[in-house]
Amino acid sequence: MIFSTNPWVWIAAILTLGIFSFLYKENPFYRFAEHLFVGISAGYGVAIYWNNAIVPNLYVPVFQQHNYWFIIPGLIGLMFFFRFSSKAGWLILIPLAVLLGTGSGMGLAPTFQTDILKQMQSAIGDATNLQLGGWGLVWGLVTFVGVLTTLSYFFFSREQKGALKISANIGIWFIMIGFGASFGNTVMGRIALLIGRVQFLLTDWIHVIK
Amino acid sequence: MKRQIPLIIVLTLGIFFFIQFFVPSQISTNIYQTTLQWTLVISAFAIVLAIGSLVNHHMLKIKRRKPHWWNSIVTLVALVVMALLGIFGRVKGLEPLGELYRKLFHYVQSPMDQAMFAILAFYMASAAYRAFRARSQEAALLLISGFIVMLGVIPFGSMIWSKIPDIAEWIMMVPNMAAKRGILFGVGLGMTATSLKIILGIERSWLGGGGK
Numbered sequence: 001m002i003f004s005t006n007p008w009v010w011i012a013a014i015l016t017l018g019i020f021s022f023l024y025k026e027n028p029f030y031r032f033a034e035h036l037f038v039g040i041s042a043g044y045g046v047a048i049y050w051n052n053a054i055v056p057n058l059y060v061p062v063f064q065q066h067n068y069w070f071i072i073p074g075l076i077g078l079m080f081f082f083r084f085s086s087k088a089g090w091l092i093l094i095p096l097a098v099l100l101g102t103g104s105g106m107g108l109a110p111t112f113q114t115d116i117l118k119q120m121q122s123a124i125g126d127a128t129n130l131q132l133g134g135w136g137l138v139w140g141l142v143t144f145v146g147v148l149t150t151l152s153y154f155f156f157s158r159e160q161k162g163a164l165k166i167s168a169n170i171g172i173w174f175i176m177i178g179f180g181a182s183f184g185n186t187v188m189g190r191i192a193l194l195i196g197r198v199q200f201l202l203t204d205w206i207h208v209i210k
Numbered sequence: 211m212k213r214q215i216p217l218i219i220v221l222t223l224g225i226f227f228f229i230q231f232f233v234p235s236q237i238s239t240n241i242y243q244t245t246l247q248w249t250l251v252i253s254a255f256a257i258v259l260a261i262g263s264l265v266n267h268h269m270l271k272i273k274r275r276k277p278h279w280w281n282s283i284v285t286l287v288a289l290v291v292m293a294l295l296g297i298f299g300r301v302k303g304l305e306p307l308g309e310l311y312r313k314l315f316h317y318v319q320s321p322m323d324q325a326m327f328a329i330l331a332f333y334m335a336s337a338a339y340r341a342f343r344a345r346s347q348e349a350a351l352l353l354i355s356g357f358i359v360m361l362g363v364i365p366f367g368s369m370i371w372s373k374i375p376d377i378a379e380w381i382m383m384v385p386n387m388a389a390k391r392g393i394l395f396g397v398g399l400g401m402t403a404t405s406l407k408i409i410l411g412i413e414r415s416w417l418g419g420g421g422k
Contacts, residue, residue: 008317015318019325023332028278035281037322039288042264044319045257046289047296047311053254055300057247073248077255084262090212095252096416097216098223102249104405105227106242111405115398119391139384146388147395154396171392173351178389180352181381183338184359190331193324200321 002207013205016197123147146174217411224409264289292319355381 004010018033061070076098082091126132126140152164153171160168203209227245230238268282292314299308338356343349361367362378407413 008313012317012321016321016325019322020329023329031278031281032284033322035285036288036318037326038264039285040292040314040319041323042261042285043289043292043294044296044315046261046293047299049254049257050293050297051300053250057251061247069244070248070251073251076248077252080255080259083259093212093216093417094219095255097219099249099252099256100408100416101220101223102227102245104220104408105224106231106245108224108228108402108405108409109231111398111401115394115401119394119398123388123391139380143384143388143391146385147391150389150392151395154392172348174385174389174392176348176351177355177381177385178393180355180357181359181386183334183341183352184356185363187331187334187338187356188360188363190327190334194328194331197321197325197328 004205004207009204013201016201020197119147145170150174213414213417216417217414221409221411224405228409261289355385 004013015033015036018029019037021027022030022034058070058074061067062074076095079091079095082088085091123144127137127144129140130137132140149167149171151171152167153175155164155168158164199209227242230242265286268285270276271279271282272286292311295307295311295314298304299311301307341349341352343353358374359378359381361370362375362381367374367378404413408416
C-alpha cells in the first residue's frame with residue numbers, strides 16, 4: 001500500500017472519510033466536514049452567480065460596452081436589500097414582481113406547448129403510428145392507455161367509482177411501476193457515486209488499485 | 211399602493227411576455243433576450259438574501275455560543291474564502307487565486323458533494339426495505355419494477371438472465387413513460403393555472419400577509 005504524496009488528494013480523502021463516518025454515527029469529524037461543505041458550496045454559488053450572471057450581464061455591458069440600460073436591472077436587483085429596512089421593506093416586492101411577471105408570462109405558452117400539447121401529440125402519435133407495426137404499435141397503445149388511466153387517477157372532480165375507479169386503479173399500477181423504475185434509477189445513480197468515491201480512495205489515495 | 215404597484219407590474223409584464231411568445235419579429239426576440247439577461251441580473255441579487263440568512267444563522271450561533279458553535283466559524287470562513295477566490299481569481303494578475311479556487315472545487319467541494327450523495331444510497335436501501343415490502347399489489351409492482359431496473363443496469367443482471375436489460379428498458383419506455391407523461395400533464399396544467407393566477411392577481415401569497 002503506497003499512499004499518495006499529493007496533499008490535495010489527502011484532503012479529498014480525509015473529507016470523504018469524514019462524510020462517510022456519518023454511517024457509523026454523528027461525530028465531530030462529520031460535523032466539521034458538513035459545515036465546511038455548506039460554506040464551500042455557498043461560496044461557490046456566490047462566485048458562480050458573480051461570474052456567470054453579474055459580470056456578463058451587468059459589469060461588461062455597463063463598464064466595457066457603455067450600454068447604460070443595463071443599470072436598470074442592477075438597480076431593481078439592489079431593491080432586494082430593502083429586506084433589511086423596516087420602513088421601506090415593502091419595496092422588495094418590486095424585484096419579486098418583475099421576476100414573477102416575466103417568469104409567468106414567458107413560461108405560460110412554452111409550458112402549455114411542451115408539457116401538455118407535445119406530450120399529448122407523442123402519446124397519440126405512438127398509439128396510432130402504423131409504421132411502428134407489430135409490438136411497437138401494441139406498446140404505443142399500452143402507453144396511451146397508461147397516460148389516460150394515470151390522468152384518471154388524478155381526476156378528483158368526481159367521486160372515483162364505477163368506470164372511473166377501474167381506470168384509476170389501472171392508473172395506479174402504471175404510476176407504481178413508474179415510481180419503482182425512478183427509484184431503481186436513483187439508487188443506481190447513488191451507487192455509482194459510491195463506487196466513484198471508493199475507487200478514488202483505493203486508486204488515487206492508497207494506490208491499491210492500479 | 212404597496213400592493214397595487216407590484217400587482218400592476220406582474221400583470222403588465224405577464225401579459226406582455228405571454229403575447230411576445232406569439233410575435234415572431236426580430237424586435238420581439240431582442241426584447242425577450244434582453245429581458246432574460248435582465249432577469250438573470252435581478253435574480254443574482256436574490257442570492258444575497260439567501261447568503262444573508264445563512265450568515266445570520268451562523269453568526270447567531272457563534273454569538274450565543276450554541277453547541278458546536280466553532281463549526282459555524284468553519285462555514286463562514288469557507289464561504290468567504292471560496293467566494294473571494296472565485297470572484298478575484300479571474301482578475302488579471304491574480305490567476306494563482308483562480309487556480310486555488312479550482313483546486314478547492316476539485317478536491318474539497320466535489321468529493322464531499324459526491325460522498326454526501328453516495329451515503330444516501332445506504333439510507334435509500336433502508337427506506338426501500340420499508341417501502342418495498344410487498345404488502346399490497348401496488349407495493350409489489352413498485353418492488354418488482356425497481357428491482358428489475360436496478361438489475362438491468364448492472365452486468366450481474368444480464369448474467370442472471372440475458373433478457374433482464376431488455377425488460378428493464380421496456381419498463382422505462384412503456385409503463386414508466388406512460389406514468390411520467392400523465393404526471394407531466396398534471397404538472398403542465400398546474401404550472402399554467404398558477405402562472406395565470408399570478409398574472410391575474412388571484413394568487414397573492416407572494417405579497418406576504420396571507421394574501422389579504
